[in-house]
Amino acid sequence: MKEKPSKITHNIANSLQIPRDLAYKDAIITMIGSAELYIENYKCILEYEERWIIVQTKTNKVKVEGKHLQIEYYTNDEMKIKGKIAHVFYET
Amino acid sequence: MGQWIYYCKGYLHIRLISNMPERFLNLCANHQIPIWNLKHIDNYYEMNITVSGFYQLKPLCRKTCTRIQIQGKYGLPFFFYKNKKRTAFFVGIVLCIAVLYGMSLFIWNIHVDGNLSNSTQSIVTYLEEIDIHHGIRKSTIDCSELAVSIRKEFPDIIWVSVKIQGTRLILHVQENTDTYKEEEAVNDETPSDLVADKEGVIVSMITRQGVPQKNQGEECKKGDILVLGRLDITDDNGEAVRYQYVSADADVYIRTSYQYYHEFPLTYEKREYTGKKKSSVFFQIMDYYLSAKRKSSFKNYHSVSAANRVKLTENFYLPITYGTLTDYEYHMETYVYSNNEAVAKAEERLDQFISRLQEKEVTINENNVEIEINNTSCIAKGTLIVIEKIGKTVPVTNLEQPKIPEPESTEE
Numbered sequence: 001m002k003e004k005p006s007k008i009t010h011n012i013a014n015s016l017q018i019p020r021d022l023a024y025k026d027a028i029i030t031m032i033g034s035a036e037l038y039i040e041n042y043k044c045i046l047e048y049e050e051r052w053i054i055v056q057t058k059t060n061k062v063k064v065e066g067k068h069l070q071i072e073y074y075t076n077d078e079m080k081i082k083g084k085i086a087h088v089f090y091e092t
Numbered sequence: 093m094g095q096w097i098y099y100c101k102g103y104l105h106i107r108l109i110s111n112m113p114e115r116f117l118n119l120c121a122n123h124q125i126p127i128w129n130l131k132h133i134d135n136y137y138e139m140n141i142t143v144s145g146f147y148q149l150k151p152l153c154r155k156t157c158t159r160i161q162i163q164g165k166y167g168l169p170f171f172f173y174k175n176k177k178r179t180a181f182f183v184g185i186v187l188c189i190a191v192l193y194g195m196s197l198f199i200w201n202i203h204v205d206g207n208l209s210n211s212t213q214s215i216v217t218y219l220e221e222i223d224i225h226h227g228i229r230k231s232t233i234d235c236s237e238l239a240v241s242i243r244k245e246f247p248d249i250i251w252v253s254v255k256i257q258g259t260r261l262i263l264h265v266q267e268n269t270d271t272y273k274e275e276e277a278v279n280d281e282t283p284s285d286l287v288a289d290k291e292g293v294i295v296s297m298i299t300r301q302g303v304p305q306k307n308q309g310e311e312c313k314k315g316d317i318l319v320l321g322r323l324d325i326t327d328d329n330g331e332a333v334r335y336q337y338v339s340a341d342a343d344v345y346i347r348t349s350y351q352y353y354h355e356f357p358l359t360y361e362k363r364e365y366t367g368k369k370k371s372s373v374f375f376q377i378m379d380y381y382l383s384a385k386r387k388s389s390f391k392n393y394h395s396v397s398a399a400n401r402v403k404l405t406e407n408f409y410l411p412i413t414y415g416t417l418t419d420y421e422y423h424m425e426t427y428v429y430s431n432n433e434a435v436a437k438a439e440e441r442l443d444q445f446i447s448r449l450q451e452k453e454v455t456i457n458e459n460n461v462e463i464e465i466n467n468t469s470c471i472a473k474g475t476l477i478v479i480e481k482i483g484k485t486v487p488v489t490n491l492e493q494p495k496i497p498e499p500e501s502t503e504e
Contacts, residue, residue, distance in 0.1 A: 044118040050132045069129035076121050 027057035029088065037064060037081045037088070045074075053081060054091075061091040098126075102167030104146050107136040110158035119152045138163065199228050201260040201405035202258045206268040208267055210246055215263065216407050218245055226408040230256055262274040283337030284485040288312045292348030295479055302340030312499055318344050322489040332494050346485050348431075349448070350476045352461050354441050359471050363392075365424040374399075376413040383417065390421040438463045454480040 013023035020026045021041055028040040039062065040053055046061065047054040048071070053064045069083035094488045110116055117137075120127055125145035133137050141149075155161060175181060202219065204212045221223065222241060224233060235254040240251045242263070251266035286302065294306055302319035306312055319340035324332040372385035374397070399415035429437065442461055449456065461474035 023196075044116045044121075048117070048130075048132060048137070069271070072128075073128040074121060074130070075126075076124065092104055 025058045027059075027062065029062065031085070031088070034066075034085045035082060037085055039079045039081070041077055042079060045079075055079065062092055063087075063089040065089070098140070098142060099167045099348060102165070102169040103140050104143060104162055105138065105140055105164040105166065106146070107161040107163050108139070108158060109161070110137070111154055112156045112158070113137050116152060116156045116158050119156065120149075123148055123277075123397075125149070125153070126385070143169070143272070151323060170300075177334075183477060196259055197230055199230055199233070199256070199259060199261045200226060200408065201469065202226065202263070202407045203260055204263045204265065204407070206265045206267070207249075208266065208269075208481050210265075212407060215246070215265075217479075224261070226405070230259075233261065246292070281339055283321045283488040283490075284339050285317050285321045285488050286340040286342055286344070286483045287486050288314055288316045288318055288344075288346075288482055289484045290314060290346065290348055290482050292346035292482075294318075294344060295347050296345040299340075299342040301338050302342065304342065306344075312346065318342065318483055322491070335491055338486050340485065340488075342483065343481060345479050346482050347457065347477060347479050350478060351473075352442065352445065352476055353471070353473045354438065354445075355469050355471045356435060358438070358465070359426055359468075360429065361426050363425045366421045368421040369418050371416050371418045373416055374414065378411045385417055388419050389420055392423055393421045394421040395419050402457045429470070431465055434465055436464050438470050438472040446476070449476075449478065452479050452480070 003028050009023075012018075013020075025041050026048040027042055028038075030038040030040075039057075041057060042062070043056045043058060045053070048085075050069060051065065051067060053069055053071070055064070056064045056074050063083055064085060065087040066083050066085040069081060069085075072082050074080070108116065116132070125148055126142050127139050127145070129138075130142045149160060152158070179182070186300050202216055202224075203214050207215060219238075222238075224238065233256065235256065239252040239254045241250055242254075242265070246265075248268045249265050250268045253264040255262050291311070292309055293311050297304060297306065297308055297318070299319055302321050303323060304319050305317045312318065319342045321340040323336040323338060325334040325336055327333045368390070370388065370390075372383065374381065374385065375381040376382070395417055397415055397417045399413050401409050402412040402414070403409045446456055446459075455478060456476060457479050458477035459474075461472055461476065463470065463472045465471075
């Protein structure tokens with residue numbers, strides 16, 4: 001499932017200094033304090049409970065743990081999570 | 093901003109009962125159905141969804157075996173639907189919009205800036221004179237014409253910008269800060285003599301035009317001709333052959349004296365305020381005056397009124413005034429000047445007199461004023477010797493031109 005970028009692609013991306021989120025579609029996670037978290041370039045929601053949210057990105061899963069987690073909005077590739085965020089894990 | 097658009101278009105608050113909620117949510121994202129404020133409460137998921145998005149949910153629900161309950165309907169379309177029987181409410185909204193639009197067609201504020209020597213009030217008063225006032229229709233104002241007329245009316249305003257912004261008429265003016273004024277050229281070529289208007293001894297005389305009739309050190313009396321405006325053109329024999337008339341012009345300074353006498357009594361009365369006061373309010377609409385004031389119980393008092401005029405915008409005053417009237421009680425006390433105080437007061441009066449003279453470019457040469465104090469009054473009297481400029485122009489008396497004898501013709 002996980003397509004590894006070919007060596008040529010890797011070299012081109014490195015030499016042109018293209019950011020990883022564009023070149024490899026890596027997820028961007030931005031946290032503002034411990035109350036707001038933005039995830040860009042995610043693929044789908046795997047689990048959503050009040051205490052955790054697991055989101056699939058291209059390379060791995062991202063698990064956000066906390067209390068009273070709420071998805072303020074989400075679109076095809078962007079999501080904003082509000083609540084008391086305690087941990088953010090990367091699961092391979 | 094996004095929330096406001098959702099409110100205008102209407103949205104639903106729904107509850108999701110499903111075994112595969114995540115799949116449902118991912119399908120919504122794939123179908124680009126906007127969902128926000130998604131919460132997990134107990135075993136349910138609650139969220140907001142647009143009305144158009146809600147109609148797209150049916151196949152997704154079938155696919156994921158999901159049941160949906162509508163918890164609430166929000167936004168303008170639902171609000172109008174709920175209140176469709178309240179016609180007065182909607183008529184009110186329409187009227188409000190109509191009144192707002194109607195009001196926006198008029199000028200409600202006149203703002204002037206950049207003016208220093210011309211007061212805002214004087215400019216606004218001029219605008220009223222040319223029928224530009226608060227409440228005038230915006231379409232009747234011609235900004236460029238108004239700017240031209242303001243420049244004409246106020247010569248020291250050198251630049252005017254008039255613009256209408258919303259319901260405001262804004263005037264930016266630039267005044268001429270250069271206070272230099274060209275002296276009026278004295279081109280009065282009417283033949284005239286310079287005549288003394290006071291008597292005294294001439295101390296200095298500089299003649300620019302005309303024939304001086306007096307010399308320095310000579311005494312002149314009121315009415316004496318100082319400089320004659322008639323020039324006698326003489327021939328070789330010294331006989332006048334022609335009179336030429338000019339406007340006599342000279343600086344003549346004389347030494348003269350002023351008699352000074354000032355007497356004032358040593359006793360005087362002064363108001364002593366008791367500190368008691370009574371305040372009341374008043375209200376005035378045009379000529380109708382309403383006051384809560386009763387007849388004052390004070391024997392001697394004076395009233396101070398502080399009035400405020402009601403205004404709608406910065407220069408839009410209404411004929412409504414309100415304020416307070418305060419009576420301050422006093423009684424008259426009699427005091428007597430001490431010798432020092434009396435002398436100081438007399439000197440103060442004399443200084444005022446001298447400074448008034450100095451304003452008229454009179455130089456004080458000698459001051460022989462003495463101050464005496466008797467039992468009842470203080471008297472300052474004496475003479476002030478001053479040097480001052482005199483001379484007033486009077487039309488010259490025209491003389492008949494002398495007859496020139498015909499030159500004798502010699503026959504060859």
